[in-house]
Amino acid sequence: MMEQYYEIKKQYPDAFLFYRVGDFYELFEDDAVKGAQILELTLTHRSNKTENPVPMAGVPHQAVDSYVNTLVEKGYKVALCEQLEDPKKAKGMVKRGIIQLVTPGTMMAEGPTEAKESNYLTSVVTSKAGFGLAYSDLSTGEIYATHLKDFAAVSNELLSLRTREVVYNGPLTAENQDFLYKANITVSEPTPLSGEHAEISYVEQSLHNQLEKLATEQLVGYLLSTQKRSLAHLQVAQSYEVSQYLQMSHVVQNNLELVASAKTGKKMGSLFWVIDKTHTAMGARLLKQWLARPLLSVEAINHRQDMVQALLDGYFTRENVIDALKGVYDLERLTGRIAFGNVNARELLQLSRSLHAVPVILDALMQSDSPDLKNFAQEIDPLKGVAELISTTLVKDPPILTTEGGLIQDGVDQQLDRYRDAMNNGKKWLAQMQAEEREKTGIDNLKVGYNKVFGYYLQVSNGNKDKVPLDRYTRKQTLTNAERYITPELKEHENLIMEAQTRSTDLEYDLFVKLRDEVKKYIPALQKLGNQLAALDVYTGFTTVAEQNNYCRPSFHTDSQDIKVIAGRHPVVEKVMTAGSYIPNDVKMDEQTNVYLITGPNMSGKSTYMRQMALIAVMAQVGCFVPADQADLPIFDQIFTRIGAADDLISGQSTFMVEMSEANEALQYATKRSLVLFDEIGRGTATYDGMALAGAIVKYLHDKVGAKTLFATHYHELTSMDQTLAHLKNIHVGATEENGKLIFLHKILPGPADQSYGIHVAQLAGLPHKVLREATKLLKRLEAQGASELGPASQQLDLFTAEAAPAPAEEVSEEISPAKQDVLDQISNLYLADKTPLEVMQLVADWQDDLKDDKQ
Numbered sequence: 001m002m003e004q005y006y007e008i009k010k011q012y013p014d015a016f017l018f019y020r021v022g023d024f025y026e027l028f029e030d031d032a033v034k035g036a037q038i039l040e041l042t043l044t045h046r047s048n049k050t051e052n053p054v055p056m057a058g059v060p061h062q063a064v065d066s067y068v069n070t071l072v073e074k075g076y077k078v079a080l081c082e083q084l085e086d087p088k089k090a091k092g093m094v095k096r097g098i099i100q101l102v103t104p105g106t107m108m109a110e111g112p113t114e115a116k117e118s119n120y121l122t123s124v125v126t127s128k129a130g131f132g133l134a135y136s137d138l139s140t141g142e143i144y145a146t147h148l149k150d151f152a153a154v155s156n157e158l159l160s161l162r163t164r165e166v167v168y169n170g171p172l173t174a175e176n177q178d179f180l181y182k183a184n185i186t187v188s189e190p191t192p193l194s195g196e197h198a199e200i201s202y203v204e205q206s207l208h209n210q211l212e213k214l215a216t217e218q219l220v221g222y223l224l225s226t227q228k229r230s231l232a233h234l235q236v237a238q239s240y241e242v243s244q245y246l247q248m249s250h251v252v253q254n255n256l257e258l259v260a261s262a263k264t265g266k267k268m269g270s271l272f273w274v275i276d277k278t279h280t281a282m283g284a285r286l287l288k289q290w291l292a293r294p295l296l297s298v299e300a301i302n303h304r305q306d307m308v309q310a311l312l313d314g315y316f317t318r319e320n321v322i323d324a325l326k327g328v329y330d331l332e333r334l335t336g337r338i339a340f341g342n343v344n345a346r347e348l349l350q351l352s353r354s355l356h357a358v359p360v361i362l363d364a365l366m367q368s369d370s371p372d373l374k375n376f377a378q379e380i381d382p383l384k385g386v387a388e389l390i391s392t393t394l395v396k397d398p399p400i401l402t403t404e405g406g407l408i409q410d411g412v413d414q415q416l417d418r419y420r421d422a423m424n425n426g427k428k429w430l431a432q433m434q435a436e437e438r439e440k441t442g443i444d445n446l447k448v449g450y451n452k453v454f455g456y457y458l459q460v461s462n463g464n465k466d467k468v469p470l471d472r473y474t475r476k477q478t479l480t481n482a483e484r485y486i487t488p489e490l491k492e493h494e495n496l497i498m499e500a501q502t503r504s505t506d507l508e509y510d511l512f513v514k515l516r517d518e519v520k521k522y523i524p525a526l527q528k529l530g531n532q533l534a535a536l537d538v539y540t541g542f543t544t545v546a547e548q549n550n551y552c553r554p555s556f557h558t559d560s561q562d563i564k565v566i567a568g569r570h571p572v573v574e575k576v577m578t579a580g581s582y583i584p585n586d587v588k589m590d591e592q593t594n595v596y597l598i599t600g601p602n603m604s605g606k607s608t609y610m611r612q613m614a615l616i617a618v619m620a621q622v623g624c625f626v627p628a629d630q631a632d633l634p635i636f637d638q639i640f641t642r643i644g645a646a647d648d649l650i651s652g653q654s655t656f657m658v659e660m661s662e663a664n665e666a667l668q669y670a671t672k673r674s675l676v677l678f679d680e681i682g683r684g685t686a687t688y689d690g691m692a693l694a695g696a697i698v699k700y701l702h703d704k705v706g707a708k709t710l711f712a713t714h715y716h717e718l719t720s721m722d723q724t725l726a727h728l729k730n731i732h733v734g735a736t737e738e739n740g741k742l743i744f745l746h747k748i749l750p751g752p753a754d755q756s757y758g759i760h761v762a763q764l765a766g767l768p769h770k771v772l773r774e775a776t777k778l779l780k781r782l783e784a785q786g787a788s789e790l791g792p793a794s795q796q797l798d799l800f801t802a803e804a805a806p807a808p809a810e811e812v813s814e815e816i817s818p819a820k821q822d823v824l825d826q827i828s829n830l831y832l833a834d835k836t837p838l839e840v841m842q843l844v845a846d847w848q849d850d851l852k853d854d855k856q
């Protein structure tokens, strides 16, 4: 057996080999040592006698899935090796073979939450002409292919797709290897294929680009070699170009929290969380795809909007469609299971129930007044025949197992009906026998029973044992309070019943497979229907979200880049606030305004305002309505961001380096048609460097790039740039101070902010009183030095060493020292009604401290 093991292991050196031995899957050698550690298994040895015992660890076969998943989740591969013949019937060594290689990109997790996620395997080929990339979700069989110019573009796609595994044909530079490692992407070698493969020619029929073809061939080749099963559900590959869509790098998508919160990585708090009102897993997956690739074509966006509008206008149509969609299962994944041949009867019934919902949907759509909905309905083939076939073949509530009968309705197959008659007659005979034997023996509680070991028997309680006719009955089993007997007649009928039963179970399985194969013929039609229903699900979801949240339909223009959003809101922030408390804001950028320079206190809402604009742009180009009273928008080609929490882990760069790289992306690649969001650029370095860079970046964006830019900054000095830059406009988020307390207005107002209120915000955060007072004093001194006369960086140092350094001459000559003056100011500005006696005492104690410090 071990020889056979080593032979197979040789072919899968980089995978854990799960080797079936009886009821266990065993791991041997290094696999066992490593596997025992990762999976917390007991490590044993195959034989204690030999000199070099073979390490071994095993898992029970019923529980294998969870162990395999754990390993694959961690990025390993697992080769499942099965016994290919019944060990009892095998002559000599049992034949074994690999039935499936499970890899991170081909793993299919089951369960409702996972179903909403796609798991993509990506194939990349490199050649002198560039890179070809193709990816597929094995559970649905969809395939997409594109070509890209460099590895940076490839890595961006890999990250955007959240791919877990890449099949790559070229050598990797250390840098690229490092990237893939940090991004937790497993790299696999392509598998050479020989001969013709119908799957390959089928899927690549619509591809024209050579690199895309190569990548697709490599993809399908890898799937064929890892999946030792039918892949009849692979779909015709769709070619795409990144530039066909609104481009956002993976970092931008993360920063904007389109599908997951940047902090938690979870759906909650993301745009998807707010706008996903779909009822099917197919719809949820499609919406995610749309969010990653918003459209550029006004016509295509308008089509989506028309659908949403029509559903919004037709209340009953929409309600009926939604009700029916609730009964639709995951057609795309069911189709995959049909292709693999592992679909069970219950799943086929789910398919038929889903198909039965389609005519209801079509009726609802056809009865509406909207030509868009009617056209959409006319494109749909409800596949009535398939639905009928399944629902007239299978019983209503079949078991999960397909090998133990109880699947097929009466009247479907004459032979099956005959077996069933025989079984029924046999059972009738048994009932009759029981009655007759009771009469003959006078034993009232004699009964016929059945168990797996002895088959049918006659059971007599101990009290009646002496009445048993031992000339006819043979004792078979003794229980504590009863005896069991058989008779030749009973055994004869048992044989008849059992034979009918075995035959009928076998026949039922055959009939089930026939049904499954028949349904298999409809795979492409089922996939098309799945896509159509997924889209309808997203449209109705958009309708629900528009209605619930009061969104408006945005309009588009292509002749200018003017932006006009009236009373726009941030879809997520507004959702987590109490209803009505979000303050809406406008964005009005015409030809005269390319850059909005946004100032305002921390926490006032600068980031929210900028993100709000980007989210409205994305939502609009996806076809969703937007949180605003009115939105008239250009079509953006790309969005760039430099906002807070970036994905530093993957790049391995310092925060400031990430900040600069992101800024660089925008400066290099943004066009007049792009949207750029820069939040506090320059913050990560020394003040003057930061300010200088920020100023230069604003100027470059203004003069050279011309993209619509929202630029938030705490460098008030930059606000004077509006004097020289004609297309730059200052705006600020309003805040006021009332009795020493900061009140955020969250309202965007024209012009620069007058103060930064940083210390007030620090106070809100609960910083120690002493720190706040010290900061206030330093601020006053800085302001006295005159912010306009910004000197060299060393001047900053002066600030913090001012205590030790001699005070400026004019201050010394004054009668009242600045510290005393400060105390006097505070006293005269103190609003007593706002303070408790204790607070006043604390203040007086502080002043005393200040005056003491001043003397020293």
Ligand SMILES: Nc1ncnc2c1ncn2[C@@H]1O[C@H](COP(=O)(O)OP(=O)(O)OP(=O)(O)O)[C@@H](O)[C@H]1O
Residues within 6 Å of the ligand: 573, 581, 582, 583, 584, 585, 600, 601, 602, 603, 604, 605, 606, 607, 608, 609, 746, 747
């Ligand atoms: N328009 C608004 N209406 C109501 N509340 C808002 C609005 N905008 C922002 N807020 C609230 O203010 C909080 C802070 O907003 P935001 O993070 O945008 O401030 P910021 O000015 O960018 O701060 P910082 O400069 O510290 O990064 C938000 O979490 C939200 O609760």
